[in-house]
Amino acid sequence: MEIIIMFKLYIQALSLCFFFSVSLLSWSAPYFIEPALVKIPKGSLSLPHAPGEEKSKVHIPSFMVSKYELTNKEFALFVASTAYSAPTECVHEITGTWYSLGATKGSWSNNALNKKDYDPVTCIGWQAASDYAAWLSQVTGKSYRLLSAHEWAYAASAGLEYPFYHSAKGETDEGEDAAICDYANIAEQSAEREARLHYGALYKTETYNNPTLACDDGVGFVSIVGMYKPNPFGLYDMLGNITEYIKDCEPASDLNSDQTDRREFVCSKVGLKGGSWHWAPWPFERTNYLPINFIGSLEGTRLALDLVGEQSSKSVNVIGKRDKTQPNANGLSLDKQNELFEQGLANAQAEQRLSRMKKR
Template sequence: MIMIITRDYPVSLILVLACLNSNVYADDKLIEPPMVTILGGKFLMGSDKGWDNELPIHQVTIGTFDLAKYEVTVKEFRHFIEATGYLAPQECYHQVTDKWIGDKSRGSWNNNALTQSEYQPVVCINAEAATAYAKWLSQATGKSYRLPTEAEWEYAAKSGRKTRYYFSDTIDDPRICEYANITDQTAEQRAQQDFGASYIGSIGITPCDDNSGYSSIVGMYKPNEFGIYDLIGNVQEYVQDCDNVSYQDAPNDGSAWLTGDCTRRVLRGGSWHWHEFSASQRSVVPSTFTGVLEGFRLARDRSHRDEDKLALSRGLFESGLAKAQKTEHFHRQDVLPYPAKPRGLKLVSHTGDSKIHLSWEPNLEAETTGYNVYQTQAFGGQYRKIASNISEPAFSLQKPVRRKHSYVVSAVNPDRFSEYSEPVTTPDTVNQIPGTIQAEDYNNMSGMLVNDTQDLGGGLILTGWGAIRKGDWAEYTVNIASDGFYQMKYRVASSQSSNGFELLLNDKATIAYRVPETGGLNKWLTVTENKVYLPSGKHVIRIQSIAEQWKLNWFSFEAVSG
C-alpha cells in the first residue's frame, strides 16, 4: 500500500517512487535514517597531539559501510519506544545548576530539562538503550543496523585528513562554529542566563558563535567531506567498543574492540557542553550512564538488499527536518547583534576602604541598555554575576572577598550580553605561617576548581573536575615568621588512599604528604603528617598533586621543635 502525503512533499516525487517500485511506502511507525556510504580504505588511527589514550598511532583498514548523516533524533527514538514498550531510563543527569550538571534526577529521553524539539538528538539514554534501538531497527527492516565501531567513527570524522579537524589543524580556530555546536559565546550566554555559571575558568570557550546554547536540531552546521553532520559537537556519540587505556593491541581491521573493561563504553566526538574535541579524541562512561550530553548515530553493513523500501518515510523525515531547521535559522537571525565588548575596565581600592571601585568606558551603541558585572570566587575561577543591567559604567562592591580574585563587565541589550571585558585582578594574597591557609586562597593554579563544601564550617574547597587529579597544582604566597620546623596539618576528602601531594618551596620539592581514604569525596578528615623545615621570609609554596581523586579544604603550619 502506498501512503500519499502531499503536504510539504512533492506529489510528482511520490508518484515516481510509486511507479518505479511498488514496495516503496511510508511507515508512520518506522523511520530509517538517511545514510551515507563511506568507501573503505586505510588510515592512521590515533594522534600524538592528544591524550595518552590516543596512542599508539596505528594503521587500520576499514571496509565499506554506511553511516547515518545525523545523530538519532527524539522523533526516531519515539517510534522505537512505541513499537516495543522498551523501558528506557527514567533518571538522568540533566538538571543544570550553577555547578553545571547536578545529581541524577527524574528525567528521560522525552522529558528532560534541555530537549525542546523532536529533531534534537535523543539524550538521557545510555549505551544499552542505543544498542537496543539498533537491534530493533535491524529486525524491523531486515537490514544490519548497529552502532559504529570506534575505528569507523574516527575514519569518517577524519574524512581522509590527518589534521585535528576535517577543516583545520588549529586549536580554537573560530571556523569550528560553522561545523559544530560546542562551548562558544552563545553557550556562555545561556549558562549565565539560565543557571548562573560560566564556562570561563572551567571548561573554556572557543572564540566564535554557533548560535546554540544547548543541543541543536541535527544538521544545522556544515557537514564534513563525506556529508556527515555534527561529528565534532552537539552530543557525544556511543560506539560499540569497550574501554581500553591505549591502542596497544587494538584491532587493525576496523572491527569493534570488545575486550578490556566492557562495563565502560567509549564515546566519540564532543558536545555543546565541551570545548572542541578533535577527530581522534576519546571519552568513556559506564555503559549504564544516562546523561544529557550523550547520544548516538547508526552505522549499517553493506550486505543488505532492497535499499529503498522505506525511502518515502526517510524522505518525509528529511522534509520535516528541513522545516525545523528553517524555523531554527529564523529564530537565530531574529535577535540583535552582540553589543561591543566594554573597554578600559579599571579597579581601584583605597587603604582603609572596604570597597572595590570599578569603572570602564561607556558603550555608545543605541541598543545598549546597561552592564553586567561578574566576579570570580578565586583567581582563575568561573565568573559569577554580581550586578545586572546597571545603567552607569561604574560599580562599587562592599566588602569583597579577601583572596586574590578577578572582575569583568559586559554590555547588555534586550537580547544578548557582550563578550566580557578584559579582566582586572586584585593583588596577591599573602598568608601567614604559622597559621591556617584556606585551600582556595591561592594566587595561581593549574587544573583546580573552587567549590562549596558541606564540611564543618562550610565555605569553599579546592577540587578539580570531580576531584583533584595528578598534575594539578596551586601556589600560595606565604610570610614565614621565623626559621624552623613546622608541623603540617591538612583537611582532605578522598575515595582512595594515595601518595597525595608534594610540598614545594620556591619550586623546590621538600616532602610528600599522603592522602588517606576518608570514606568518599564528601567525607572529611584532618591529617597530621611530617614536619618540614621552612626558612623565614616571603616565599611561594606549591601544593603539587601526585595522585587522583582527592579534595583539599585547608592546611596549616604550627611551629615545633626540631
C-alpha cells in the same frame, strides 16, 4: 419499529468494533524511519589501536553512516512500537554549579534541554542506543549497529590526517580557528551567555575550567540536527552538538591488570566520540569512556550500516531485502516516510535559522 432501531444500533456497534480493531492493529504494528545514510568509501587513517599506543595505519572497509545523529522523533517510534522501558533518571538538570545534582528524574522525552522532535535523542545511555540499533535491524532485515572507534574517527575526519577537517592545515588547537563554529555546535560565546543568563552557570571559575571558543555558533545549548556545515563526507554534527556512543568498550589494557583473560572480560565502561554544545571539539582520534550504566543529556548516538560487497554510491546494496516501495503499517512506503522525515527536518531547520536571526 423497535426491531429496526435495534438492528441499526447493532450494525453501528459492529462498525465501531471493526474501526477500533483496525486502528489498534495499525498502531501496534511496527512503524519506523530509516536514517538518511552516507556511503563512506574504504580508506585508511593513522590511529592508535588503543589509548596511549603509537599510531599505525588502520584500514577501514566501506560502510554506511547515518547523516544525522539519532533524533527524538526516530527514538519515539522505537518506544511506541516495542513498549521499551527507557531510563527514567538522567543527569540533565543545570544549576549554577552545572550538573552537580547528578541523576534526577528525567527521560529522553522529558528532560531539561532536548525536547524537540529533531533534537538528537539523549538520556538513553549506551544500552538503549544499542537496543535501538538491534530493533531497527530486526524490523528492516538489515544490519544496523553503533560505529567502532576507528570507523567513527575515519568517518568524522573524512580520511584527512588532521585534528579537525575544517582547517586546511589542520593546525586548530581545540578550535581556536573561528571557522569551527560554521561546522559545529560547541562551547563558545553563545554557550557562555546562555548558561549565565538562564542558570547562573559559568564555564570558568576557581574550581571549574571548561575552555570555550572565541567564535559564536548561534546557540547556547543543544541544536536540532544538521544545522551546520557537513564534513567532506557529508556527515553533520561530527564535531559537536552531543557526544556519540560507539560500540567499543574500554580496552582491557586500561582496566585492572589481573583482567587479562578476554573470556572473563566484563564491559564496565563504553566509548564516546566527538564534542558537544558543552565541550570544545575533541580531536577525531580521542575516545572518552563512561560507565556503561551512565545516563546523561550530553550523550546520544548515530548508526552504521554494513554493506554487501562494494557498490556504487548511486546504488548501494545493503543487508536485507525489504522493498522500500511497499507500505508500512501506516500505509506509507519507507521511501515516503523518509521523504517526510527530511521535509519535516528541513522545515524545523528553517524555523531555527529564522529564530537565530531574530536574536541577533
